[in-house]
Amino acid sequence: MMKREAIISIKNLYKSFGGKAVLKGISLDVNKGEDLVILGRSGSGKSVTIKCLVGLVEADKGKIEVFGTDITKLSNVELNKIRVRIGFMFQNGALYDSMSVRQNLTFTLKHHTKNLSKEEIENKILEALDSVGLKEAIDKMPSELSGGMQKRIALARTIIINPEIILYDEPTSGLDTITAREISELIVSTQKKQKTTSIIITHDLACAKITGNRIMILKDGVINAVGTYEELEKSTDEWVHSFFI
Numbered sequence: 001m002m003k004r005e006a007i008i009s010i011k012n013l014y015k016s017f018g019g020k021a022v023l024k025g026i027s028l029d030v031n032k033g034e035d036l037v038i039l040g041r042s043g044s045g046k047s048v049t050i051k052c053l054v055g056l057v058e059a060d061k062g063k064i065e066v067f068g069t070d071i072t073k074l075s076n077v078e079l080n081k082i083r084v085r086i087g088f089m090f091q092n093g094a095l096y097d098s099m100s101v102r103q104n105l106t107f108t109l110k111h112h113t114k115n116l117s118k119e120e121i122e123n124k125i126l127e128a129l130d131s132v133g134l135k136e137a138i139d140k141m142p143s144e145l146s147g148g149m150q151k152r153i154a155l156a157r158t159i160i161i162n163p164e165i166i167l168y169d170e171p172t173s174g175l176d177t178i179t180a181r182e183i184s185e186l187i188v189s190t191q192k193k194q195k196t197t198s199i200i201i202t203h204d205l206a207c208a209k210i211t212g213n214r215i216m217i218l219k220d221g222v223i224n225a226v227g228t229y230e231e232l233e234k235s236t237d238e239w240v241h242s243f244f245i
């Protein structure tokens with residue numbers, strides 16, 4: 001069997017804020033093409049973990065390899081070369097209110113890739129909007145869109161740069177169950193279409209079930225359980241099981 005290639009590899013990651021330990025030795029690998037879900041109570045350090053991955057939060061200790069490079073040792077210039085290959089859908093990641101959908105996406109594209117022609121920009125925008133089923137929203141302002149539509153545009157903004165890794169922080173929060181399911185299915189179709197590797201942080205069990213090839217649960221600063229949805233759902237550990245009811 002071919003050895004699976006870890007595209008993200010975290011070893012013994014520690015992070016404290018003002019003397020309060022949040023991460024106490026997190027280790028995890030994400031294989032190429034895999035969608036990994038992270039579950040955990042509010043405040044358990046899920047967002048901090050993925051922010052460490054892109055250097056938005058500096059780790060206190062530990063190794064964080066992305067595409068085979070330890071990012072904790074990189075200069076800002078070198079870190080940026082890694083960051084442009086990663087899409088980040090932030091928790092509460094809002095669109096710019098004063099810009100139309102087209103302008104929001106153009107802004108992201110221009111920031112990411114210099115020297116794109118008008119035509120290339122237009123094509124990429126249409127392609128990304130088509131992926132999330134919202135081509136007709138191109139000239140709308142964010143205020144004219146529903147919460148679910150805004151999430152889909154935020155997803156389009158994340159995928160428009162063709163990232164190899166996508167980090168999703170609560171992609172379905174605040175949505176009704178049907179809209180949430182649509183977003184979860186879009187995450188899966190993006191993974192299939194663009195062959196991306198993803199980490200999905202969620203409190204939404206349906207999202208975890210639809211998107212997660214593997215699930216990890218964070219507790220007290222460490223990974224407390226790992227498995228498929230079906231495995232963890234059947235866990236006899238009361239605490240693990242409590243996530244699935």
Ligand SMILES: Nc1ncnc2c1ncn2[C@@H]1O[C@H](COP(=O)(O)OP(=O)(O)OP(=O)(O)O)[C@@H](O)[C@H]1O
Nearest residue numbers: 017018022040041042043044045046047048049091
């Ligand atoms: N920049 C920061 N400065 C100080 N403390 C921080 C910072 N970022 C996070 N924390 C603290 O670290 C802990 C973990 O935060 P984190 O945002 O990772 O939680 P989370 O698991 O994502 O929770 P939620 O499910 O509510 O989003 C919290 O106690 C938070 O207050």
Ligand SMILES: [Mg+2]
Nearest residue numbers: 046047091169
């Ligand atoms: Mg969070």
